[in-house]
Amino acid sequence: MANVSVCPGCGATLPATGWTMDRALNASPECRQRYGEVVGFELGNPSLVGRFHQLARGLRSPAHRTPG
Numbered sequence: 830m831a832n833v834s835v836c837p838g839c840g841a842t843l844p845a846t847g848w849t850m851d852r853a854l855n856a857s858p859e860c861r862q863r864y865g866e867v868v869g870f871e872l873g874n875p876s877l878v879g880r881f882h883q884l885a886r887g888l889r890s891p892a893h894r895t896p897g
């Protein structure tokens with residue numbers, strides 16, 4: 830596959846943006862972008878997200894940082 834990015838933290842394959850990855854985050858910039866979109870949607874639409882807020886919180890793992 831050409832022009833794709835594979836996230837080292839979760840394995841998500843997403844269209845590559847060409848952005849530089851910060852290896853300390855253990856997540857591709859594309860994966861972090863998706864995470865930001867989900868969080869932004871959640872913050873902008875609390876009445877739609879409602880009780881599913883916990884699902885969005887579960888996506889915080891895209892930070893993919895390892896403890897320590």
Ligand SMILES: [Zn+2]
Nearest residue numbers: 836838839860
């Ligand atoms: Zn990821």
